[in-house]
Amino acid sequence: MKQKTFSQIVVLWKTDKKQYVKKSSFSAYSLLLENHLLPHFGRHILIEEAEIQAFVFVKLEQGLSQKTIKDILIVLKMVLKYGAKNKWIENHSFDVQFPTEREKNQLEVLSRSHQKKVMQHIQEHFTFRNLGVFICLSSGMRIGEVCALTWEDIDTDNGIIHIRKTIQRIYVIEEDVRKTELLIDTPKTKNSIREVPMSRDLLRLLKPVKKIVNPSFFVLTNDAKPTEPRTYRSFYKNLMQELGMPDLKFHGLRHSFATRCIESKCDYKTVSVLLGHSNISTTLNLYVHPNMEQKKKAIDQMFRNLR
Template sequence: MNQQKRISEIIELWKEDKKMYVKKSSFSAYALLLENHLAPAFGSKYKLEELEVQTFVLGKLEHGLSQKTIKDILIVLKMVLKFGAKNKWLKYSQFNIQFPTEREKHNVEVFSRTNQKKLMNHIQEHFTFRNLGIYICLCSGMRIGEICALTWEDIDIDAAIIKVKRTIQRIYIIEKGVRKTELVLDAPKTKNSIREIPLSKELLKMLKPVKKIVNNTFFILTNEAKPTEPRTYRSYYKKLMKELDMPELKFHGLRHSFATRCIESKCDYKTVSVLLGHSNISTTLNLYVHPNLEQKKKAIDQMFRGLK
């Protein structure tokens, strides 16, 4: 075995190695989790026991972190420890971490059909490039980073499709203990997020005349060479919702509303999953497919009809 190293030393060596293989945004996310959670808890140690990690998890839950965030932290911890074991700087064996059963179901917040129509009608009557972005999100389910990164070049009027190829996000960069932020325009996180979304007839009608006169390289939301960033666009959206006396729905609610309307219209789940750019269909099913009592009764009736 090589000379044993503290986990804090292994973290630094792992970061140097990982930096070469992952996107800047992914590396930034790892570095934040390490600095905020893992280094303070385990940095001074030479080895780690399962009980210590389990106690850490329960402590984070008590402080209000979600199970998803904690699981993300554990993924990074596992990568660091495996890297240390591979280089024989520490011993590592698999942990079996337990989470309390989640009793609460998180409801997906969406616009009612009435409010969605109200918003879409307002945008049709008050055209601006920033308003257009909201309309596109309601018609496509695009994420905020994807709509901020969309250029006129990505709109194919002849094929009637939107090509989603990039995303914009502001990331934290930690250099020599100093934190700063940087706006990054990059490919989406997964290959499934790179996708083509058909344009609805109404959206195509809105885009056709504008597309003829704009610069193809410009970003849609600004109609300039410089994009707007997600937090700025989120603020604009919030202000517009307030002006229209709409429910306080997060920007991501536009995406949820699109998906919900698709499911309500009896679209098949696989197609909805592909349109949203989900990595797998189970994400779509867990988020949007919740049969109501009427559907449950129908399923049981069908089953018994099949038995006769």
């Protein structure tokens, strides 16, 4: 068994992995390796569970979220598994503990009245860039999906939006050159390729425009060149400030759409499909939180049955 260091294994693993995953995933893995794993474990020939646990505490201390750290550990596991398969390193499965998170993260959503105000404003001040915010509130699209939307994805005859691509700026490391590039690709998972019906208001907004635009142009720019998520995010931030809205992340528009669906008593499976989640548990964990009224009802019902 010819032992190799972690960083030597990483080089071989990347060459292998590149053949199987999307360019954007590969870029994300490379970034996590470069920024976190290689500086910490690069020279190691053996990686013990205790060291990984210590690494987790260091990262929490640096202010990384548990989700980010878990993503980093997934990459670490993949590399170690690959190294062990090729007998370059001993693979001990590791089980890392995280401190209990005390604060329940509140989902950020627009209140009904704020959502109405934003949608009203966009209907009265139509611009292609404004339209994107309206579309997200009406369909729950992700920012990369709305930036990649072209007019041919919008079917006003049948009132359907086809979501089939996403756009993101990825970080590319080739040899020793580091650069970023804009990538238009299929969405996150196969469930993300989906069709969302348009609301009446959205259809009324889009029908006249659709007749006169170039079908291959991007919706948000009405041009052959798209806007990228970072640029659109700052446009959105300014729009919300201008309207005196709470400081809500762009992704909050998707949360608001989902929350309105659940409030309207839509069945969860449908909401899950509209959002393009790969399984319904994602939807349930994120959006289905019984409120006090529902909790009381459950308790009353239970005791009524006991009588």
